[in-house]
Amino acid sequence: MENYQDIHVSSEVGTLRRLLIHSPDEGIGKVIPTKAQDWLFEDIVHLDTMRKKEYDLYLKILLYFLDYNKIHSVIHKIDLPENERHFYKPDKEKYFNSDKVIEPQALLSSLLDEKELRQRMIASVCAHEGTSYLLQEELMELESSVLARTLISGILPDKRMIFPPIPNLIFTRDIGITVNDHILLNKPKKKARTRESILMKYIFFNHSMFQNYTDKIIEITDPEDFFLLDEEEQEKKLVTIEGGDVMMVAPNHLLVGVSERTSIHAASKVIHEMHDRNIVEKVTIVKIPAKRAYMHIDTTFTQVKRDMWVIFGSFSKEGLKKEKGDFISSLGGSKSENELEILQYVKGEDYNTPIRFNYLEDLLNDISVNDLKSESPTKFIYSGDNEFPHGRREQWTDSCNVLALKEGVVIGYDRNDKTSNGFKKQGMNVIKAADLLDQLIKEEVHPNDISNTLILLPSAELSRARGGSHCMSMPILRDHL
Numbered sequence: 001m002e003n004y005q006d007i008h009v010s011s012e013v014g015t016l017r018r019l020l021i022h023s024p025d026e027g028i029g030k031v032i033p034t035k036a037q038d039w040l041f042e043d044i045v046h047l048d049t050m051r052k053k054e055y056d057l058y059l060k061i062l063l064y065f066l067d068y069n070k071i072h073s074v075i076h077k078i079d080l081p082e083n084e085r086h087f088y089k090p091d092k093e094k095y096f097n098s099d100k101v102i103e104p105q106a107l108l109s110s111l112l113d114e115k116e117l118r119q120r121m122i123a124s125v126c127a128h129e130g131t132s133y134l135l136q137e138e139l140m141e142l143e144s145s146v147l148a149r150t151l152i153s154g155i156l157p158d159k160r161m162i163f164p165p166i167p168n169l170i171f172t173r174d175i176g177i178t179v180n181d182h183i184l185l186n187k188p189k190k191k192a193r194t195r196e197s198i199l200m201k202y203i204f205f206n207h208s209m210f211q212n213y214t215d216k217i218i219e220i221t222d223p224e225d226f227f228l229l230d231e232e233e234q235e236k237k238l239v240t241i242e243g244g245d246v247m248m249v250a251p252n253h254l255l256v257g258v259s260e261r262t263s264i265h266a267a268s269k270v271i272h273e274m275h276d277r278n279i280v281e282k283v284t285i286v287k288i289p290a291k292r293a294y295m296h297i298d299t300t301f302t303q304v305k306r307d308m309w310v311i312f313g314s315f316s317k318e319g320l321k322k323e324k325g326d327f328i329s330s331l332g333g334s335k336s337e338n339e340l341e342i343l344q345y346v347k348g349e350d351y352n353t354p355i356r357f358n359y360l361e362d363l364l365n366d367i368s369v370n371d372l373k374s375e376s377p378t379k380f381i382y383s384g385d386n387e388f389p390h391g392r393r394e395q396w397t398d399s400c401n402v403l404a405l406k407e408g409v410v411i412g413y414d415r416n417d418k419t420s421n422g423f424k425k426q427g428m429n430v431i432k433a434a435d436l437l438d439q440l441i442k443e444e445v446h447p448n449d450i451s452n453t454l455i456l457l458p459s460a461e462l463s464r465a466r467g468g469s470h471c472m473s474m475p476i477l478r479d480h481l
């Protein structure tokens with residue numbers, strides 16, 4: 001049996017045992033159209049629908065797979081109107097309170113019981129948000145669970161909105177990544193995600209859950225002289241990294257995307273950290289175009305099984321050839337805007353001559369065969385099943401962003417119909433989350449017996465937040481493959 005302090009992730013698909021998630025909080029329901037884009041949502045969302053019809057299902061499936069007893073015995077009660085969704089709320093007595101499906105708000109609440117930490121956290125957040133000194137005093141008086149809720153949602157119990165919301169905290173993937181027994185923290189590119197990062201640092205460095213890992217938490221920081229540089233120079237040397245760009249694909253191998261969110265300078269620091277601390281042998285940098293639609297590498301590919309990946313066709317070998325058409329590349333100029341650069345840095349080898357992979361499939365195949373010892377041919381499922389123009393449409397709604405509960409069992413979004421066809425063509429079962437839940441409740445099936453399945457989550461509201469189930473998870477413990 002795992003211990004509540006165990007932290008270890010060495011693949012994307014080993015059976016998931018413990019993870020951090022954050023249920024949509026009331027702050028999300030306060031996003032207004034003129035701020036939606038600044039706060040990295042494409043639209044305003046309907047909170048009630050997002051929670052009850054979408055996210056709650058995600059949570060129930062997670063609990064069924066990771067903490068069966070916490071949910072199965074109470075499943076008939078939790079959604080009764082008189083229970084007011086207390087099962088889902090960390091500040092309520094009936095909260096599910098699992099040490100496997102873990103809510104940062106609950107961890108925060110226990111930290112805030114300590115006076116010194118409470119003072120420091122309030123001071124940090126208020127300094128960042130530029131609030132008055134008196135407001136700090138007011139916050140000091142709140143009960144811990146209420147304060148935790150307020151620090152996240154920005155809303156006081158009397159409904160006053162004192163900070164902007166941090167609606168992207170539902171995408172816990174981006175706050176940090178477990179790399180073997182280390183935790184690599186983010187340094188977000190987007191201002192809208194800074195408060196998340198501040199709060200999470202307090203948790204990782206202070207909560208007893210992580211106490212054995214303090215010297216294994218890695219912070220990527222700006223160069224020493226950064227504050228002396230002028231703005232233009234600073235722009236060039238920016239150090240930013242978000243978890244969606246970091247993928248722990250094998251015990252010896254970490255992928256780092258260079259993207260709209262993660263900078264080259266951050267990637268360079270990660271390579272040094274990984275090698276100097278002896279955490280992984282290979283770090284592969286995957287440079288993708290810096291575009292909103294792609295944002296992090298996990299919006300363009302994720303893993304399903306050791307020999308199966310779902311990827312964005314425009315980044316594939318065929319896709320790139322098609323986009324380049326008969327363009328004569330020796331003329332110079334742009335070939336395809338979607339060309340990737342893939343560079344692999346191996347510990348002890350010359351950093352000036354990294355190994356290059358020409359195509360994404362080449363890299364992923366290499367991981368499947370050489371790192372994960374797969375003995376079958378590597379299979380690729382393409383976004384939108386590569387049907388024009390659905391590849392792009394479905395990539396936008398996170399067709400390539402699936403979370404593996406165990407090898408071959410992944411959660412994706414129900415709206416990506418063509419991609420689901422692609423899964424079926426590769427022999428995978430496809431089932432709606434509600435139908436699966438129904439079978440689990442009736443004990444017609446047990447999570448241990450489920451294999452080769454794509455579980456489809458309702459996603460009309462969630463997808464407007466521009467992230468999928470991979471983004472909505474920060475795994476901290478997976479079984480070894």
Ligand SMILES: NC(=[NH2+])NCCC[C@H](N)C(=O)O
Nearest residue numbers: 040171244296465466467471
């Ligand atoms: N790992 C990911 N792909 N995360 C998606 C994050 C989405 C979020 N709205 C943002 O723009 O930051």
